[in-house]
Amino acid sequence: MNLGLMLDAMVVLPSGVGLTLTLTVLSLTAGFLVSVPLAFMRAFGRPGLSLAVLSYTYVIRGTPMLVQLFLLYYGLGQIQAVRASIFWVILRDPFWCALLTFSLNSAAHTTEILCRGLQSVPKGVTEAATSLGLKRFQIARLVTFPIAFRISLPAYGNEVVGMIKGSSLASTVTLLEITGMARQMVSTTFAPYEIFIVAGAIYLSLTSIAVKAIQLLERWLSTDGNRVHRRKARLRPPLPDPEITTPLP
Amino acid sequence: MGGFTTQFVVALTVTISLALVSGCLGTAFGLFLAISKGTAQPRLNRVVTAYTTVVRGVPELLIILLIYFGGTTLASTIAGRYVEVNAFTAGVIALSVVFSGYATEVFRGAIAAVPAGQTEAAKSLGLNAWQRWMFVIGPQMLRLALPAYGNLWISLFKDTALVSIVGLTDIMRVAYVGAGSLRAPLTFYLAASALYLSLTTVTLLSIRLAERRYPALGR
Numbered sequence: 001m002n003l004g005l006m007l008d009a010m011v012v013l014p015s016g017v018g019l020t021l022t023l024t025v026l027s028l029t030a031g032f033l034v035s036v037p038l039a040f041m042r043a044f045g046r047p048g049l050s051l052a053v054l055s056y057t058y059v060i061r062g063t064p065m066l067v068q069l070f071l072l073y074y075g076l077g078q079i080q081a082v083r084a085s086i087f088w089v090i091l092r093d094p095f096w097c098a099l100l101t102f103s104l105n106s107a108a109h110t111t112e113i114l115c116r117g118l119q120s121v122p123k124g125v126t127e128a129a130t131s132l133g134l135k136r137f138q139i140a141r142l143v144t145f146p147i148a149f150r151i152s153l154p155a156y157g158n159e160v161v162g163m164i165k166g167s168s169l170a171s172t173v174t175l176l177e178i179t180g181m182a183r184q185m186v187s188t189t190f191a192p193y194e195i196f197i198v199a200g201a202i203y204l205s206l207t208s209i210a211v212k213a214i215q216l217l218e219r220w221l222s223t224d225g226n227r228v229h230r231r232k233a234r235l236r237p238p239l240p241d242p243e244i245t246t247p248l249p
Numbered sequence: 250m251g252g253f254t255t256q257f258v259v260a261l262t263v264t265i266s267l268a269l270v271s272g273c274l275g276t277a278f279g280l281f282l283a284i285s286k287g288t289a290q291p292r293l294n295r296v297v298t299a300y301t302t303v304v305r306g307v308p309e310l311l312i313i314l315l316i317y318f319g320g321t322t323l324a325s326t327i328a329g330r331y332v333e334v335n336a337f338t339a340g341v342i343a344l345s346v347v348f349s350g351y352a353t354e355v356f357r358g359a360i361a362a363v364p365a366g367q368t369e370a371a372k373s374l375g376l377n378a379w380q381r382w383m384f385v386i387g388p389q390m391l392r393l394a395l396p397a398y399g400n401l402w403i404s405l406f407k408d409t410a411l412v413s414i415v416g417l418t419d420i421m422r423v424a425y426v427g428a429g430s431l432r433a434p435l436t437f438y439l440a441a442s443a444l445y446l447s448l449t450t451v452t453l454l455s456i457r458l459a460e461r462r463y464p465a466l467g468r
Contacts, residue, residue, distance in 0.1 A: 062403075063449070064407040064410035064445055066414075067421060067438055070425070070428075070434070071435070077434070078434055165309065167308075168310045168311060169411075183314065192314070196311060196319065200315065203307050204302075204303060207305075
């Protein structure tokens with residue numbers, strides 16, 4: 001163990017954190033935005049639609065992300081039409097390829113997670129919402145989705161951690177995020193232990209922060225008697241007693 | 250595809266054997282850790298928790314790189330000359346470590362899910378600790394763990410692709426070499442995806458079959 005090298009790594013490697021976080025946050029956001037409608041289709045859509053979404057998630061979840069990344073980065077260039085189109089500006093750039101792969105992956109995983117959440121929303125809740133006269137979109141927006149999101153939050157936390165870890169694959173297409181910088185440092189210093197251990201510690205702190213943040217969010221969103229909700233309930237003026245307008249028989 | 254078909258066949262066996270060997274080693278180690286976490290003193294408990302936290306919080310790719318390049322450095326220092334660690338061995342060690350980290354948590358959760366009354370009943374029947382594990386807790390725990398355990402195998406098959414980065418000639422590596430030499434990356438990576446997809450499908454189907462054959466007891 002060479003402590004000087006470890007200190008060097010501690011100074012150099014954090015400059016890759018920015019790219020790792022950019023890739024993770026952008027792909028999680030894009031994946032989430034895509035997955036919400038897909039999850040509704042998968043959970044409540046017509047059988048054909050549900051099957052189409054399932055085939056997308058199945059293929060993406062059944063193949064390694066590395067293969068998908070190489071397919072996009074190296075493979076798409078083989079098609080002449082792609083190289084001639086305007087998308088080539090984006091698709092020849094490793095950053096956008098990595099981002100696209102990660103987003104597609106995250107969308108597939110999140111779709112399945114949210115779908116399971118949507119399916120476990122109690123039926124009585126949606127029936128109650130229907131009986132209150134809410135429209136289908138209102139039910140989805142105000143009732144089904146918030147409940148499903150709370151149910152799927154622990155599983156979504158795993159997906160966040162998986163995405164932070166998965167972003168290390170970007171180093172295979174020449175991007176210099178944490179793993180990429182670590183590999184570059186190792187190839188010049190020939191000291192794999194020190195540098196990879198420092199890189200691992202950085203990843204560990206990132207994933208630990210993500211886990212803590214998700215746990216806080218879970219507690220903040222939980223409905224059973226937390227302090228914020230109780231205070232809100234106290235501040236709200238008491239409802240006036242409902243007046244009986246219909247004559248009693 | 251030219252002569253790459255035979256290479257793909259060989260690579261397929263390499264990938265499958267890598268996954269099987271590291272999966273079995275990881276299962277054994279994970280089971281051991283989960284049992285020792287359930288019974289032993291708090292200090293050992295903390296060590297096991299630290300192990301699973303670190304393994305599950307660090308990218309698999311980094312673990313593979315650390316064990317391959319670090320192992321080479323270590324072996325060279327010990328031998329006093331340059332020794333290169335076999336990519337297959339490094340892959341088996343790295344993937345076993347990853348698999349055991351996740352498997353420990355799966356088994357620990359399953360052990361906790363077996364009702365305490367079962368252990369108490371077994372004790373009252375006069376079974377010793379070994380018999381309790383073999384005949385009472387073990388069978389129930391394994392059935393409870395089966396769905397999550399199956400998912401671990403699917404991720405394991407996908408993680409084997411990462412070992413190609415340190416030079417193991419598995420499916421991914423053959424696709425990479427073929428894509429470079431025949432200038433047809435799309436074809437080769439699509440073939441690789443199809444192979445991986447069939448591997449994960451077979452794994453998924455066998456897990457479903459096992460789940461139907463051994464459903465969780467008393468549910």
